[in-house]
Amino acid sequence: MASAKVDQRREAGLRTRARLMDAALDLLAERGEEGVSLREITSAADANVAAVSYHFGSLKALCGAAVEQALERYLEAQQEAVGTLGPESTLDALAAAFARPMISAMVVGGRDLAVMRIVARGGIDPPEGWHRFDAAFDLVRADVLRVLKANLSGVKDRELIFRTRCAAGLINWLILAPPGADLHKRSRKQIEELLIPALAGTFRGQSSV
Amino acid sequence: MASAKVDQRREAGLRTRARLMDAALDLLAERGEEGVSLREITSAADANVAAVSYHFGSLKALCGAAVEQALERYLEAQQEAVGTLGPESTLDALAAAFARPMISAMVVGGRDLAVMRIVARGGIDPPEGWHRFDAAFDLVRADVLRVLKANLSGVKDRELIFRTRCAAGLINWLILAPPGADLHKRSRKQIEELLIPALAGTFRGQSSV
DNA sequence: CCTTTCATCAAGCATTTGATTGAATAGATG
DNA sequence: CATCTATTCAATCAAATGCTTGATGAAAGG
Secondary structure: OOOOOOOHHHHHHHHHHHHHHHHHHHHHHHHOHHHOOHHHHHHHOOOOHHHHHHHHOOHHHHHHHHHHHHHHHHHHHHHHHHHOOOOOOOHHHHHHHHHHHHHHHHHHOHHHHHHHHHHHHHHHOOOOOHHHHHHHHHHHHHHHHHHHHHHOOOOOHHHHHHHHHHHHHHHHHHHHOOOOOOOOOOOHHHHHHHHHHHHHHHHHOOOOO | OOOOOOOHHHHHHHHHHHHHHHHHHHHHHHHOHHHOOHHHHHHHOOOOOHHHHHHHOOHHHHHHHHHHHHHHHHHHHHHHHHHOOOOOOOHHHHHHHHHHHHHHHHHHOHHHHHHHHHHHHHHHOOOOOHHHHHHHHHHHHHHHHHHHHHHOOOOOHHHHHHHHHHHHHHHHHHHHOOOOOOOOOOOHHHHHHHHHHHHHHHHHOOOOO
16 A cells, blocks of 8 residues: 555546546537637536646647547557558458548547547647647558558559548548438448448549449 | 619628628638637728628628528539539549539639638538528439439449538548648649549449459 | 718627636645 | 645636627718
8 A cells, every 4th residue: 555655636636637638628529629618618527717727727738638639549549450451451451440440439439439520620720739740640641552552553652642631531521520410320330331332432543434 | 874873872881791791701711600700800801890780780690691602602513513414424424523613612712712611611510501501402412313323223322322421521621621731722634633533433432342 | 951871980888718816625744 | 733735716807709889971862
């Protein structure tokens, strides 16, 4: 019990800090950076308005921390999913791996979905400091590009890169779509059956007329 | 000169009214409904703050009118583009027609692009009163679906509808992407060469493994 | 020429925003 | 026990928000 002793005050502080981050995450996912207010976050987190200044310095800093955390969680999942692909993988397998984090988030819902929505929003209005993760994004893109080149040898790199962008955009769009639209609340299998072919088609392009 | 006589006061009023709408359109396209303030619009339109209340009743009403006007312009262009398709049209032709308004807006830029951005934003955060245009959207979707069924006889309707949604989302995503990304400021030909195959692929799906 | 009508404007309104302050509370330390 | 420290809280701040008001100017109408 000696080394397990902790300062209860500090622990309580970290708890409200975490509550603030979670509340910010949910609200940012729902309404975006412009539509989230200090009072709303603190009341959702059951904390005092001053707690934000105390723990993060400012509302902006809190949002930045929340977005950063979302990005880290997302990139980890996305890298793990795409990293397992070998050069022999089919476009279907690529599409499945590429979409896996998004599909999981959609099935599970809750905070995982919020993370995805925040990342997707960042594709439209990139928060400052976003470029800190450029290298990680490039890593994912490189993995995708490798599989694409193996499957579509006749297509220029520029086109393949663009199609990767399209595929990502397609996914992000579906994530940001208002709940109640097509995919939300469906089973993993149903989502895959609809999404994977469309996504694989985007990668493949209309090569055969 | 008899019937051409107009009230100069009223004409001036209509001019500032139009200036307000244009300013609102630009700002809404850039920052979305949450990020636009009364003072910003009126200063961009070179008008007094009270002009908004006078001409539209409220800021919300002004934004609603601007969004509605954008939707009308968009739907007209989209319907015209897709309506020319026959049942014999290839997926390439379908993709070209489907993307034509977006491509034109991207090449021309300016207010046309603002219109597209507002419509795209509406796909994520649908403004109230949006469903007034559901019928018009359905018309476009029906035209697309007709061509899709002729080209992809083995695929279920539900999948084709979903792929139409994916294609629209893909386009909207590229429209909303920050300027400076891939497509912006490129020639129509360059944009088409990149976009049409990707879009046609999305429609076609990965039917042949 | 006088009155009315339409549009614009500076000034001010109440509310909400993010942020700060000093006191109060609860736990840790010696 | 007393002292210190980390956290929370109600109260408050200046700035920005959307909106209204009464005055002002200019064109229109009789």
